[in-house]
Amino acid sequence: MRMPVGCIGGARVYPILKYRVLWTWDYCMGWDHTVFARGRGAFGPNQRRAAFLSDYLRMVDFCAKQNINGIVIWGALRAHNGGEEQLRELANYGNERGVRILPGVGIFGYGGIYYDPRADYDSVVDTPLTPHPYSLTSWLTDHPELAAIGPDGKPYRTGPYSSLACPSKPENLAWFREALAWLYSEFPIGGVQVEVGDYSICHCDDCRVRRAYNLDAMFAVEDMRLAYGEAVSVAQGIRPDTWVICETYSSPGIAMHAEEPGFNKVMSLRQKELLSTLPEGTILQWVADRAVGPNADHRWPSNTYLPVRENIARIHAGSQWSGGGCDEWAVETISDLVERSAAGNMHGVSIFGEESPVAPPNEANYLAFGQLAGRDWTERQPVSMSQFYTQVLDPLYGGADMAAAWRNLYTSARELRARRSANAAAKLVRLADQVHSTSAKLSGETCRRWSWLEDWIWKAEWLCRTQPRRA
Ligand SMILES: [Zn+2]
Numbered sequence: 001m002r003m004p005v006g007c008i009g010g011a012r013v014y015p016i017l018k019y020r021v022l023w024t025w026d027y028c029m030g031w032d033h034t035v036f037a038r039g040r041g042a043f044g045p046n047q048r049r050a051a052f053l054s055d056y057l058r059m060v061d062f063c064a065k066q067n068i069n070g071i072v073i074w075g076a077l078r079a080h081n082g083g084e085e086q087l088r089e090l091a092n093y094g095n096e097r098g099v100r101i102l103p104g105v106g107i108f109g110y111g112g113i114y115y116d117p118r119a120d121y122d123s124v125v126d127t128p129l130t131p132h133p134y135s136l137t138s139w140l141t142d143h144p145e146l147a148a149i150g151p152d153g154k155p156y157r158t159g160p161y162s163s164l165a166c167p168s169k170p171e172n173l174a175w176f177r178e179a180l181a182w183l184y185s186e187f188p189i190g191g192v193q194v195e196v197g198d199y200s201i202c203h204c205d206d207c208r209v210r211r212a213y214n215l216d217a218m219f220a221v222e223d224m225r226l227a228y229g230e231a232v233s234v235a236q237g238i239r240p241d242t243w244v245i246c247e248t249y250s251s252p253g254i255a256m257h258a259e260e261p262g263f264n265k266v267m268s269l270r271q272k273e274l275l276s277t278l279p280e281g282t283i284l285q286w287v288a289d290r291a292v293g294p295n296a297d298h299r300w301p302s303n304t305y306l307p308v309r310e311n312i313a314r315i316h317a318g319s320q321w322s323g324g325g326c327d328e329w330a331v332e333t334i335s336d337l338v339e340r341s342a343a344g345n346m347h348g349v350s351i352f353g354e355e356s357p358v359a360p361p362n363e364a365n366y367l368a369f370g371q372l373a374g375r376d377w378t379e380r381q382p383v384s385m386s387q388f389y390t391q392v393l394d395p396l397y398g399g400a401d402m403a404a405a406w407r408n409l410y411t412s413a414r415e416l417r418a419r420r421s422a423n424a425a426a427k428l429v430r431l432a433d434q435v436h437s438t439s440a441k442l443s444g445e446t447c448r449r450w451s452w453l454e455d456w457i458w459k460a461e462w463l464c465r466t467q468p469r470r471a
Pocket residue numbers: 148149166167168169202203204205206207208
């Protein structure tokens with residue numbers, strides 16, 4: 001059934017999308033600015049873990065105010081810095097405020113359920129793995145015959161966070177069911193985001209027979225079909241209202257040109273149909289970066305086939321994982337995401353949440369996300385982007401048309417910075433003066449947003465002016 005998204009005189013009626021989720025890695029968070037360690041921790045100690053609650057409790061408070069109702073955390077379960085207690089406290093805090101905490105868990109990769117069971121580290125690289133029954137590496141260390149096989153016929157040589165299990169071995173799925181049940185029994189989580197793993201597939205004889213094609217892939221839709229239903233049945237058996245978000249790694253759209261399957265590529269109709277056997281309650285998550293925004297190169301017609309009833313479209317805009325960088329102004333792209341998701345019969349949207357809203361572009365992105373996907377606009381007039389700017393953003397930037405003016409100056413400054421020339425530096429000085437003349441007339445939070453821009457421009461000017469002299 002088509003959801004009631006519509007266009008009235010250029011304005012859009014956005015229905016409320018049920019799932020409005022921010023996606024994070026714990027080690028990439030930047031909400032507590034007093035902690036500088038960031039960006040290391042996928043394959044070793046997460047030096048940011050000391051700030052885990054300081055980052056995420058702040059984020060829950062923000063989400064609760066802005067109609068954002070879920071936070072995915074990869075690396076959620078780590079033993080060091082009292083990680084189990086941290087996760088428990090955070091999940092309770094989120095539940096009390098209507099924001100679900102959703103640990104990221106791997107089925108055949110990404111560490112399994114317990115991402116890092118090491119309580120202490122003696123050094124960055126040499127600390128042996130502390131065994132835990134629900135760490136995938138512990139499991140495969142005890143059962144090496146259940147590990148995935150590489151194309152050379154031998155088990156993959158992986159690190160402790162990237163062990164790979166063979167999907168065809170029923171013991172692995174039985175272990176995952178038990179591990180997931182333990183996670184739900186120990187922590188008051190609002191759900192999970194599950195992945196089969198997207199960095200290698202198993203090449204054993206059983207897997208080759210089960211997957212009749214595409215043996216060079218980094219992930220396999222057949223493995224999703226095999227495993228995601230297991231996750232749903234365990235999780236909903238324990239907590240019927242839980243969310244089980246299952247990653248497809250694939251675009252929901254249609255390619256303009258033929259392309260091989262892969263991350264951020266389209267999933268063929270035949271592959272999609274394989275997932276139609278997943279049980280009610282499965283929420284499939286799609287990578288929509290190429291289907292929305294000004295540079296979309298996948299078509300996404302509103303009648304595009306989806307194999308299950310509930311779906312989330314996710315993009316990387318405004319994050320370190322995006323070409324536009326962490327401080328990208330992505331309001332218009334996010335609006336497009338929300339509109340197309342609703343028109344395309346999706347029930348949810350997701351963007352990255354690692355950046356704090358102290359930076360105005362990230363704040364504006366989160367406001368667009370939460371307000372367009374989660375606010376009941378229907379009690380008011382249909383909303384156009386210009387009305388969103390007028391009602392939501394302009395008051396934050398000092399008055400009528402101020403938000404669009406800020407955005408245009410920021411866009412110009414980013415274009416100049418990309419040129420890295422003396423001429424661009426001179427133009428940036430003039431832009432900084434222009435911004436300063438505005439910020440000087442403002443005070444409080446509106447002034448802060450313009451001052452942030454002024455500071456950003458001076459940093460860009462310095463980059464353009466100080467060209468390295470190479471011999
Ligand atoms: Zn296998």
